[in-house]
Amino acid sequence: MLKKDKINKKIIFLLLFFTTFLYSRVINIAVAANVSYAIPSLIKEFNKLHPDTKVKVTLGSSGKLTAQISHGAPYDIFMSANMDYPNALYANKIAITKPIIYAQGGLAMLSSRVKDFSKGLDLLMDKSIKKIAIANPKTAPYGKASLEVFKNTNIYKKIKHKLVYSESVSQTVSYALRATDIGIVAKSSLYSSKMKRFKKGKHYTNIDIKYYTPIDQGLVILKKAYQNPEVKNFYDFIKSAKAKNILKDYGYILP
Secondary structure, three states, X not given: OHHHXXXXXXXXXXXXXXXXXXXXXXXXXXXXXXXXXXXXXXHHHHHHHOOOOEEEEEEEOHHXXXXXXXXXXXXXXXXXXXXXXXXXXXXXXXXXXXXEEEEEEOEEEEOOOOOOHHHHXXXXXXXXXXXXXXXXXXXXXXXXXXXXXXXXOOOHHHHHHHEEEEOOHHHHHHHHHHHOOEEEEEHHHHHOHHHOOOOEOOOEEEOOHHHOOOEEEEEEEEHHHOOOHHHHHHHHHHOOHHHHHHXXXXXXXXX
C-alpha cells in the first residue's frame, strides 16, 4: 500500500511538473490597439529566437486593459500606449518592473476617399467633412492626443460636433474607412499590408508632432509573471535592436 502511494505521488508530481513547464511556455500579453499592426511581425521575429514559446495577444485600449489588469486579468506583460497606465500599475505593485518607453507613436489623418490634404488640419473644418473619427480620449491615449491637436490649433470648438468616438485607435481606422469622412489614426496603422492601396497626400497625411505631446509607449512585466524566464525573454526582445527596427518600419519613433 505504501509503495502504491509513493507511485501515485510520483505521478502527481510529474504531472504538475510538466503542466507547469508547458504553461511557462505560453505567455499572455496585453497590447494597446495601436500596436496591433506591428505585433505579428514582432512575434514572428521573437519566435525565430524562441520557437517553443507561444505568445497570446489581447488587444484593447490602454485604459480598458489597465482596468482588466487591476481586476486580476491573467496577463504577463503590458504594452501600453501611455506611460500613465503602467506607472499606476507599478505604483500599486501590480507591475514588477519599472515602466520603460520602448517607442513613441504618431498621429495621421486618414480617409477612404481622396482629399486635399494640402489644407492640413483646416481640412477638418470643410463642409464636406461631416464626421471625424477619433479614439475615446478617456481610455485611449491616441484619442487624448487627437483632442490636444484640435485644441492647440484652435479648431476644437468648430469641429467638436463632428466627432465620432471609437473604443480604440484600431477601431478608428475602421470608422475612417467605412463610417466617417475622415479619422485621426495611429501613424503605425498606415504601414499595415492592408493599407497599401491608400496613398500619402491623397488618402492620408501625418500630423506634425509639434501639435501634441509625443505618445510614449510603455512596457512592464506584471506580477503574475514573477520569475518566468519566457516572459523575461519577450520583455528583453522588445527592448532589442531587432524589435526597434521592426517598430521603426511601422512608423514609430525610437526613444
